[in-house]
Amino acid sequence: MKRFPSKFLSVLLGTAVGATIASSATNELSKVMKERGLSEIDVVRAAKTYNPTGVKDKYVVFSSGGQSGQMIVYGVPSMRLLKYIGVFTPEPWQGYGFDEESKKVLRQGNIRGREINWGDTHHPALSETDGKYDGKWLVINDKANPRIAVIDLADFETKQIVVNPVFKSEHGGSFFTQNSEHILEAAQYAAPFDNNYHPIEEYKEAYRGGVTVWKFDPKIGRIKPKDSFTIEMPPYMQDLSDSGKGISDGWGFTNSFNTEMYTGGIEIGMPPNEAGMSRNDTDFLHVYNWKKLYELSKDAKNVKIINDHKVIPMDIAVKNDALFLIPEPKSPHGVDVDPTGQYLIVCGKLDTHASVYDFKKIKKLIKNKEYVGKDPYGIPILDMKKSLHGQVELGLGPLHNQYSPVDGEVYTSLYVDSQVVKWNFKKLKVIDKENVHYNIGHLAGMEGKTADPQGDYIIALNKLSIDRFQNVGPLHPQNHQLIDISGKTMDLLVDMPLPLGEPHQAVAIRASKLHPHVRYEMGTNTRTGEQHIGKTLAGEERIERDGKNVTVYATLVRSHINPERITVNKGDKVTIYMTNLERAQDETHGFTIDNYDLHSSLEPGKTATLKFEADIEGVFPYYCTEFCSALHLEMMGYLLVKDPNKKYESAQKLKMKSMTPEELKAEYDKTVAVNNSTDAVIQSVVKFLKDNKYQEHKVVSDLVTDAFDQYNQIPEQKKKANAALKEGDVEKAILFENMIWQLMVKTADVGIRAKDALVRVIATKQSSSAVRGETAFAEGGCNGCHVIGKVSSGPDLTGVLMRHENGVDWVSRFILSPESMYKDPYVKAMIDYFNLKMPNQHMSEEEVDDIIEYLKWVDENANLF
Template identity: 60%
Template sequence: MVKTIQKGLLATTAFVGLSAALGASAETLDDVMARRGLTQQDLVAAAKTYTPTGGRDEFIVFSSGGQSGQIMVYGVPSMRILKYVSVFTPEPWQGYGFDEESKAILEAGKVDGRELHWGDTHHPAITETNGDLDGEYLFINDKSAPRVGVISLHDFETQQIVVNPILQSEHGGTFVTPNSEYVIEAAQYPGVLGRGYAPLSQFNEKFRGAVTYWKFDREAGRIDPSKSFSLELPPYSQDLSDAGKLVSDGWSFTNSFCAERYVGGIESGRPPFEAGCSQNDTDYLHIINWRKAEEVYKAGKVTMINDHPVITMETAIAEGLVHLVAEPKSPHGVDVSPDGKFIVVGGKLDTQASVYSFEKIQKAIEEKKFSGVDPYGIPVIAMEDALHTQVPLGLGPLHNQFDSKPCVVYTSLYVDSQVAKWDYCEGKVLDKISIHYNIGHLVAMEGESVNPAGKYLISLNKLAIDRFNPVGPLHPQNHQLIDISGDKMELLYDMPVPLGEPHYATAIAAEKLKPLVRYKYGTNSRTGERHEGAVRPGQERIERDGTNVKVYMTAIRSHFTPEIVEVNEGDTVEFIITNSERAEDETHGFSVSTYDVNLSLEPGKTATAKIVADKPGAFSFYCTEFCSALHLEMTGYLMVKPK
């Protein structure tokens, strides 16, 4: 018996008492509810998220993939996963790290000559125009090695990895300024700038933090390291950051969680890191005038470390670029309100969220009204001279996201496993909802922009425990979709995330994304330019230069040209293949039996599989994408003749 629920009834009929048969041989809605143990509330939630076949989502989320070194892309409200974008980690399906073009990207991500096969992605950020998300490019940081990846949202491929020349650990990235002038990357655990050595006994003198302002060249779609600079900061364990907007445009804000400058050492009888960094009641919010810092950098008032310009603390203090304000101990998120007037800080070990007024901060700076200086001479603004309000929210406030409704902000409460909805203008709690379990970041639709879209909030939970079918001791993570369109928050859906630990995510209206359907013929997708080895059908050829063999090949349903490639044992063979399809979604793959290569050739793309034919034999190559009824026949031979 075919069981169907007639489409349309969910939308047009109140669920109460619905028991009529929905079709000649169909179950009734009541039958289905009884059989699956669903409540009417479940049905409403289902109707809010269910997307019929062929349906599209209103928002697209880019979520960090944590230790996978990838980014996960999914739709809201359906919570359907659409893609993984590999950034710091090879990913064979997309050929990332297996074709020569993408290997060059990963090669640029080597740190001090060390090849890394993973990354710890944390905070994605979409390019902005006048503070609005514009959907052109995406950035993400690697906390483990101080790196930033640049992804083009024209094809959802990683285009660039830059390595920070001075940091050894970072967490406060990536955050963009309102016109994507700079991508902000702040240090986390202090180190010797330039990744040098100094004994821990000289921690206070030699160890430092810093904020790097990576210049983004919008036209090139790349970060330009030659126009980027950093600002030296005290070794306070800098944390998350945010850029000012509108009235606070030109400024950036970076948290820190260890103003104690504590260095661990349980064996010496001292408390462990976590206790040592929580001894004092307050830490520092760093307030940086990046626009002025840019002028100082352009005026050449910098020290070069590893060929990278750094504004020293001494210069920063003399030029008035940096100020501190005390904030409740061990804070985490710092988030600037859509109007740019307020800076909301999560307390982590404080039950309150603190709302700072940019106007008050500016007034204190202008009037030089400081409570003193820190051990490095940076002026400190008294908390009472900068605070707008403090609001008790619950245990473990971490991160904040803004609603489309004025003054409404959502804050994750890690310890309480709740989200608090509150009014940061009036300083009062409006609603709370329990989540499952232990929320870290949260993301509201376009919630970090000057025009938040509201409607949905996603809770990025650190633990799933009993939410899904058990799959062994390592559980998936859990993203919970929450409807925020009404006065009360409503939990709609749980999505297991089996990729890595997602930290932050960012969400954009789907209509703002304009991805390609096909590449311009013969494109090297990693440079965006025409591939020098691209050929048209009829131009295919094999060229030999000593022991280097180049095979200029095309792929189209359902054959490669040429199909037979003869080489000698010991030759280096490059298959430079252009997919000459124009039809949507006609991707071909390419692999050579027993070799570590796989290409993903989307329509119009040219990519290179390079191998050393080190063993004589007859090796089949074949298309790894099921592209047509004759997919199995899309094959050929690499004949390696013995010496």
């Protein structure tokens, strides 16, 4: 392995920084490269996907979770997993399907009175304004149980599930129209629209396909079933769809397979479906004017009502010039409208060509009623050649497309060849190919199917990973591979195993377009966005009984659940309303009761409901399931379920030595003294914050608000402590004083974080060398003994460079070889005082130089520490 060149490192890190640190970094990087067998291009690729601590991604990807029934969220270019979203399947971490609010959403997905607790999520779609992602709503379909779910991107929670009332399966959903006023959902396997039995021999007469046009309100993010309708279509196995944009706005496009209308029958000696369903040379692209049909659906004479749902028959659509067919390559698997809305690309899995249709030509054929015939159901067929802009040979198994910001450029997945091909759909010319691993399905471009594609990256959603990752058994993860498309040729950067179902398709959006909440308004029902009926504030906690119905109004805040004891009778129906009182960001609490199969996730401000029957007797601890503070383990309580028909014998009380009154008073005085000392620290922090105008910096101001939320609870606790002391109950007074200490610790914790944040804002800017020095100070273990601004296990280092003649040289020598200076009178005095010798941390000279620069920065800002 050749030595890592300084010139290359300078390019990687930036010329100015690279010139400074190339010497030491070259040696370390060369060593790592040699040990791991890495090439220079490997390191470049790693750098392109690396996010330093605290740096966020440019794009956020929403991937279907396939058979998990969930969605997966990750960042690009880091490819770091960020979240799973519970959609069609219960998800315990989020309490989805366990608390009453989310259970109500999940139960919207019941079909014909049956609970459905799994889904096969396939095609996510982001809401659009003028054909561009607006970052407000996300929808996803369920192929196994034809449903659409709506996710609110203000909090990444599923808010609505709508069941398709006439389809028995679907694959071609979900696709927003260009202003998110409608969602297109196409059927997959043809079946009767009603719920009755129809023999397979009546396939052509009784089985149907179709496209449902769901009315969507983009202001509130909800599907409106009563304003929606389905377009009846032949039993051709409709597949994927796309909605027009620009000049094709108002039109929908859905491809199909099995125009042969073959129904198989291996069990009776017939050829299998795969043979009979791919006999024809072409299948049909469905072209329909959904906007015209939507207006027609408002008139009862144009619709049939099936399962309380409006269906526009084929003859009505044909009579109103709103439904047409165009031949397309057989067994297609997608139709993709370009950013302008003029061109449509269709790829057939069993054809090596991509077909580019021109909507202007299609509209002209429709206007002139220039048809080449009709299908068996009377739908006009347009001439394929006259509809095409052209065809180009791409390779084996072309599937899906994502567009580039470069005019005419598009990327297509090749399933059989395991490649991504870059080509120009206007010039019909192949530009570049990149191998992937293995058998790629969908592609995810950065906003690659909008009116404003970003380029930068393409993600290959590969169906197989085979030998790419550590063997974890016969069920392998699937492989998402990130490809850099910013240069002239594509460059595969990194593999990402995804171990949750089959991630079928993904969509990517600029992170800057997403603006999720960091906390809820206090007492929010997060599934409706409204105030929760069970909202409970501090001081309102209570237990109410009405016969066998017990209602608990509870709160959670670091580090206790109130109430801490709930006693009910066996057979009681228990409802617990829980409100998270935290105002600090990211202070989520969880709640579960052992043995009762319950869980809820409570983010700051959220109120949730748990309902259960106390049907087993016993003592059941409940606790916070999120590690939320240093006293997390103490954040618990007991559900006590007694049998009202039993007589219980009390256990003999243990005799314990009680403290004498004098001992109790000494304990009380000690506790109060500790509280007074802690309060003095808090007040010094408050003074610093006020003196430095903390309110001018929002991040700091929010932390101060959170700190005072804790501190302002102290007077009430002090009042209780004083009252207990006055009544002579010193033990109870100590308990309240301990509660004051808990509140003070929480206040100090947040307050010191606020101070540290303010220091970073108002301090002089660190040089690049000082930044590296602070890192070396921490990673080298210096801060294990030295705390800037405080005496800890070692002396405070503020001003250390001015304590000695030629201070920089003295400190440098001491860091490099502390043992050589143990006999120095000053050093010996420090060793005797702290009873500790400074160890040799084996710092390099470059690291020591950087630490010196960091200590100079500390001295410049000594007044802030």
